[in-house]
Each structure stands twice: as C-alpha cells, then as structure tokens.
Amino acid sequence: MFSETSMTTSSTPLPSSRLYSFVGGRIGQRWPSPSNGPRSFEGSWRIESIQQVIGESLPPAARLAVLGHAASLPTSEAIWSLHGVTSNERYVLNEEKTILSAKQEGLGRPESSRAALIPIRKHAEWWALAQDARRQVFEEQSHHVALGLHVLPAVARRLHHCRDIGTQEPFDFLTWFEYAQSDAALFEELVKTMRATPEWHYVEREVDIRLVRDDR
C-alpha cells in the first residue's frame, strides 16, 4: 500500500516480510508451490477440528496451509484466509524476555506433529485501556507470560497481530502453537487455564483449530 516514486506509474505494493497467511482449504487441495512468487511455504496441515470457543466459528475446512511473506492467495484456492504480522512484544518485560528467550524453542521441530491455530478478537474495552491497565490484567492478574513459560520448551509459539494490518480482519491475534503428541495433555491444560483468567473476560471471539502435520 505504499508507493514512493517521482514518476506516476502504478506499482504493486509488496507484502511485509513479517506477514503470514493461514489458509483453510478442501480435501485434496493443491496449494501453490513454494517457488510461486514471493511466498514461502511453511507447511501443510490436516485440520482435525475447528471448535467455536467464543462467538462465531469459522467455516469447515479440511486442510490448512501456512504461508510466509504472502500478501494474499487467490481466494479461489481458499475457503477462508487469515492474515497477521509478527511484531515487537507489547507486554513482556526485559527480565521476562531474557527467561523466555533462554527456554523457548523454534517452530518446525521434527517431533512437533501437532499444532493449534487459535484466532482471537478482544473487546473494544480492552483496546481503550491504557498500557499499564492492560499489562496489569495480562500478567499481574492473569499470569499470561508465566503460564506460557510453564510449558516451555514443549510448546513452541508464534504470535501474529492482525488488528493494525490496514484491512478489515476478523481477529486481533492469530496464535500458532506446535507440540509433540506426548505433550498434548500439557497443551490442553495451558489452553484451559488461560481461558479461566481475567484476561479472557475481554475476549469476544475465539476459534480453536487443531491440526496434524501432513507435509506429503
């Protein structure tokens, strides 16, 4: 959406290198190949379940493609597409960041055969709070960082922000989790505990999509 030129020729806006797309498709879906344009193909997953947690769910889909550096996919290839950018941390303190960095592991570990995509939208009241009031609910009341730390390094995580993406997105955040089958119970406990925190009083829409790796 940016053009900076002394000429008046038209130009195609380039997607941010921090933009990711999560695309739900049909059984037998043929996804674009990694060599197709500037997209990087992060993997294909079989959708095990799409659970409505709070508010409206998403339409049924059988497969999910995770695409990095993608502006968009042709909608003819998708049942639904969700987009978000990775960004700087918003609440994590310096001390917490050091501990998190030391304990966490990256995505794509061979043993991580399970994944969850949890899109969330928070109420306007949340966004109207000042920074310290949001941090207070996030950590001092809800222990968001501490709960996440508790499941490290078993659960790897990447947070994508959608609220300020410039187009109307149905969610504020897309959180992507990867874990081994043997850590599935630990992950269930994390999700259950998070949903019982004061922070979740501000969640007005949440969908829980569970996945099994299927890279063939």
Add this chain to the structure above:
Amino acid sequence: MFSETSMTTSSTPLPSSRLYSFVGGRIGQRWPSPSNGPRSFEGSWRIESIQQVIGESLPPAARLAVLGHAASLPTSEAIWSLHGVTSNERYVLNEEKTILSAKQEGLGRPESSRAALIPIRKHAEWWALAQDARRQVFEEQSHHVALGLHVLPAVARRLHHCRDIGTQEPFDFLTWFEYAQSDAALFEELVKTMRATPEWHYVEREVDIRLVRDDR
C-alpha cells in the same frame, strides 16, 4: 486481505476504518471527491516545505491530501503515498491518559491553519527492546508524554502506525499535528526538544513536512 466465505468467489479486501492515507501531489492536483467510494476526504493542504531530518527525504510535492478510510489511491494521482492506522496507546499509563484526554482538543479546529506531517522510522534495536525498556526511554528518559502535554491544547495530534500494516511501508509512524499560526513558535520548540531526547537516538529516518491549510 481477509476473505471468509464458504464459496470460492473472489472478493475485494476492505480497508480498515482506522486507515489513513497522506498523498503528496502536484500543483493543481485534482483529488478524488469525498463521494468517490469509501474514502472520506479530510482536507487538502499546501506543502510549504519538506525537510530531511534524518536519513532519506521524500520527493518534492506541492500539495497534500489527507484521506480517511482509504485502502489506496491510484498511483497516477500521487507523487508519494504514506499509509498508517490509528491504534491503541502503547506507552501511556492510565493516569497520563486521563490528563491527556482532559487537556487535548480534536483536529479540524477553524484556527488550525498550520499542520505538520512527521514520518519517522525507528531502528531495529528499538523494536528488539522489551516493553519496559522502551517505556523507560520513551518517558522516564525522554519525557515524551510530558512534552506533548506541555503544548496542549494548542497542538492537536493524531498518531498513525505503519509498522504492522501488512505491506512494506517506509516509516513506522506518521504523526500529524495541527496548530494556529500564533502557536507556531511553541510547536517549533516542541519538535526541537523532542529531537534532543534519548528516544531520538533510535530514530533512523525522519522527514518534516510543513503545511498550510488550503481547502478551496
């Protein structure tokens, strides 16, 4: 960039209602009329100066259009276009927010015949800092909120975020200021003081565009 449909028809993504575009154009530029699509036309300004402060400047332009709710303009109408979204506050504490809200006035005051558009990009080192480290530089070291408060209500302000917009934008922030001619010296003092703060050590690109209202 979102599509959510059980059909596979293509759809045009709708811009966020918080998206604003600042478009530099030529003398005699004909801007799109307010009735042209979903855009709202916030005003037309004559560009008095484009000053390179840090890093690369922007190409010369004679007029600036401020468009609300705009995804993009045809590039044939623009020399350059900058885009950003208004968002939640990132550093302001609850007590500060209360004081700011009580003192500040809105954009579009009849006496505000002068404006400044100051696009800024911060260094990657800034974005790698934890939240408390950024707040520390922002306020405890640089008094960003306090300095802004000092010029209220004379200087009205709207901050636009570009960093997480989903496309490659040349700046992280676009700050828009409006003030009366009689407050021009006060505004100069604010800008000069801000640029001398520790926060500005992290600024790697800054352009200062000064404007005079021209709504005819």
